[in-house]
Amino acid sequence: xxxxxxxxxxxxxxxxxxxxxxxxxxxxxxxxxxxxxxxxxxxxxxxxxxxxxxxxxxxxxxxxxxxxxxxxxxxxxxxxxxxxxxxxxxxxxxxxxxxxxxxxxxxxxxxxxxxxxxxxxxxxxxxxxxxxxxxxxxxxxxxxxxxxxxxxxxxxxxxxxxxxxxxxxxxxxxxxxxxxxxxxxxxxxxxxxxxxxxxxxxxxxxxxxxxxxxxxxxxxxxxxxxxxxxxxxxxxxxxxxxxxxxxxxxxxxxxxxxxxxxxxxxxxxxxxxxxxxxxxxxxxxxxxxxxxxxxxxxxxxxxxxxxxxxxxxxxxxxxxxxxxxxxxxxxxxxxxxxxxxxxxxxxxxxxxxxxxxxxxxxxxxxxxxxxxxxxxxxxxxxxxxxxxxxxxxxxxxxxxxxxxxxxxxxxxxxxxxxxxxxxxxxxxxxxxxxxxxxxxxxxxxxxxxxxxxxxxxxxxxxxxxxxxxxxxxxxxxxxxxxxxxxxxxxxxxxxxxxxxxxxxxxxxxxxxxxxxxxxxxxxxxxxxxxxxxxxxxxxxxxxxxxxxxxxxxxxxxxxxxxxxxxxxxxxxxxxxxxxxxxxxxxxxxxxxxxxxxxxxxxxxxxxxxxxxxxxxxxxxxxxxxxxxxxxxxxxxxxxxxxxxxxxxxxxxxxxxxxxxxxxxxxxxxxxxxxxxxxxxxxxxxxxxxxxxxxxxxxxxxxxxxxxxxxxxxxxxxxxxxxxxxxxxxxxxxxxxxxxxxxxxxxxxx
DNA sequence: AGCACGCCGACT
DNA sequence: GTCGGCGTGCTC
Numbered sequence: 001x002x003x004x005x006x007x008x009x010x011x012x013x014x015x016x017x018x019x020x021x022x023x024x025x026x027x028x029x030x031x032x033x034x035x036x037x038x039x040x041x042x043x044x045x046x047x048x049x050x051x052x053x054x055x056x057x058x059x060x061x062x063x064x065x066x067x068x069x070x071x072x073x074x075x076x077x078x079x080x081x082x083x084x085x086x087x088x089x090x091x092x093x094x095x096x097x098x099x100x101x102x103x104x105x106x107x108x109x110x111x112x113x114x115x116x117x118x119x120x121x122x123x124x125x126x127x128x129x130x131x132x133x134x135x136x137x138x139x140x141x142x143x144x145x146x147x148x149x150x151x152x153x154x155x156x157x158x159x160x161x162x163x164x165x166x167x168x169x170x171x172x173x174x175x176x177x178x179x180x181x182x183x184x185x186x187x188x189x190x191x192x193x194x195x196x197x198x199x200x201x202x203x204x205x206x207x208x209x210x211x212x213x214x215x216x217x218x219x220x221x222x223x224x225x226x227x228x229x230x231x232x233x234x235x236x237x238x239x240x241x242x243x244x245x246x247x248x249x250x251x252x253x254x255x256x257x258x259x260x261x262x263x264x265x266x267x268x269x270x271x272x273x274x275x276x277x278x279x280x281x282x283x284x285x286x287x288x289x290x291x292x293x294x295x296x297x298x299x300x301x302x303x304x305x306x307x308x309x310x311x312x313x314x315x316x317x318x319x320x321x322x323x324x325x326x327x328x329x330x331x332x333x334x335x336x337x338x339x340x341x342x343x344x345x346x347x348x349x350x351x352x353x354x355x356x357x358x359x360x361x362x363x364x365x366x367x368x369x370x371x372x373x374x375x376x377x378x379x380x381x382x383x384x385x386x387x388x389x390x391x392x393x394x395x396x397x398x399x400x401x402x403x404x405x406x407x408x409x410x411x412x413x414x415x416x417x418x419x420x421x422x423x424x425x426x427x428x429x430x431x432x433x434x435x436x437x438x439x440x441x442x443x444x445x446x447x448x449x450x451x452x453x454x455x456x457x458x459x460x461x462x463x464x465x466x467x468x469x470x471x472x473x474x475x476x477x478x479x480x481x482x483x484x485x486x487x488x489x490x491x492x493x494x495x496x497x498x499x500x501x502x503x504x505x506x507x508x509x510x511x512x513x514x515x516x517x518x519x520x521x522x523x524x525x526x527x528x529x530x531x532x533x534x535x536x537x538x539x540x541x542x543x544x545x546x547x548x549x550x551x552x553x554x555x556x557x558x559x560x561x562x563x564x565x566x567x568x569x570x571x572x573x574x575x576x577x578x579x580x581x582x583x584x585x586x587x588x589x590x591x592x593x594x595x596x597x598x599x600x601x602x603x604x605x606x607x608x609x610x611x612x613x614x615x616x617x618x619x620x621x622x623x624x625x626x627x628x629x630x631x632x633x634x635x636x637x638x639x640x641x642x643x644x645x646x647x648x649x650x651x652x653x654x655x656x657x658x659x660x661x662x663x664x665x666x667x668x669x670x671x672x673x674x675x676x677x678x679x680x681x682x683x684x685x686x687x688x689x690x691x692x693x694x695x696x697x698x699x700x701x702x703x704x705x706x707x708x709x710x711x712x713x714x715x716x717x718x719x720x721x722x723x724x725x726x727x728x729x730x731x732x733x734x735x736x737x738x739x740x741x742x743x744x745x746x747x748x749x
Numbered sequence: 750a751g752c753a754c755g756c757c758g759a760c761t
Numbered sequence: 762g763t764c765g766g767c768g769t770g771c772t773c
Contacts, residue, residue, distance in 0.1 A: 016751080753770095755769090
């Protein structure tokens, strides 16, 4: 090998929202260590940043007087190899963000950090009694809202918490906690974490893989046939709930591992439960579980183990798609339709789609599993881009439960009080409970009531900073804006007409819990939503209590809709199926279908059978009708036809641009300027690109910011790229307006 | 995104 | 007269 002369310039990607690289001169002293894939300290404007060397060059277009020198080199060996650089570059390009932003998202913080602390973690405890703490919270509310949030969150968590949890839940950083500690409001100490981690389950007994059913074997055969070829491919595993998809993954991965390659398993964050971990632990010795509770140090350790080839299987949420396995053979994306694979901050990548791109480059196989595949994936299977295999039967041969649709427009209030539990649902619950079986009620909204209004003058109480109707939470006796989190006491009388009787309309988890208690006073009912499950491990504890049948009825939000498997549950109710249906979003019908189908999967898994009651005001809506018949194909056919007619995905690529800022007029002008540039570019392209909007965003005002948006649908990613490049200069922050670009958006809110 | 420069309102 | 608000421009 001949030694090539050292290159004088390095191309560096830094974590700023700029879609360009910066060239630096390499000082001779550092020349040997500056290689592609290492991180360097560089002067950037008036500050010093860490950036990634992504290229070396003999020349630069930057004038001599502008170029600056690399200060130091942070790594002995490159952190990123060519394939990871290529992948992150593609992501930056596709999702229209900075390469450095993607690189920082792809490497865990612990790996980027200089030194990481061991298992010592900050522990925070309230020093004041609750009443005094509450008084202090009110006192500092104005002056230091961050500190007030710390106190409030601590109160909610029972007076103590790990700093990491506090940071996440109160959205604060260390300084606010320290100043509270200085004032003696909280005590701050370092503690060694013992077994507080719910996913840190001990050794698990290894089990012999069960024999696959004929259907599972067919799926297994297809996957392993493709996997054995060692070429890129995507298999869509469409299996009804409880059809044993996981067993297929486990056995296919086991075979892959025996061949010396590694697998990544992506699951939605909420599915990363002890149950899931136990499953994988019972089969794989060399397993890495990447979950949100890991400390930076632990993450770093896992990352290095993975890169050294000491791990066969990596299981984790979204960002695990970047796990540096040396011989990638397979990426499984379980529940591939889930929204949580899409990051809702920059870089706005979808891990499912990144998995496909990574696998294509690595010659690996992707397995997408779902009971309700995203229409994009389903369509890719129809047109032959993916191979599809179905699991139609459930394990044990039990049928899918019958689903009854209750028309709530015909439902009369029972007794004097208006109830959101229909006669039919109540009767079904009574039957189950009388047999000593369990019930799950699903309601997509927390709190007591989603509207506070006056029935005399029609006044609706709105958040004065967000312009959305506020929710009433009876537990806190407060009105809470679910948009900005602001709380205030409900007014005694109507602010418009002084009517002393305000009306709490609509239904949330608290009200359902109330109704249930009123109907079945001798049964235990627990409510599960983000309000009641704030304390550490509360969720785990309630679920295991439910499993032990110490709870008869579970009332909850999204968090109980997915993945739970309780054989004693024989009635499942969807209290109000319509909530998603009227959101102005081309995916709202698909979401409703998925929701009802997923919730329906929570029962009928044993000889007791089970029934599902879906309450709605639109019983004839195709999304609800098809879900009630467990008829994915009819729904998909009808919905695809709608999407085709309107040119929405999967028949186009969508991109959403949102502008927000304090000054409504400026925001509107900015989005219109962007729309103008987009439409002139579209005219030049001369193909089937459509611009929807600009219009006020569905949440037109959040935290005093006005929001306008625009949806572009284009026939190809290439034309979208052309459009975004043309509009690039308008998309950076200007005149008090912030613009964001969301390629393949999952939500229009 | 940061960070500083720069130009208009309420205070020691 | 200054301290400080956030609009604007720039980062190899």
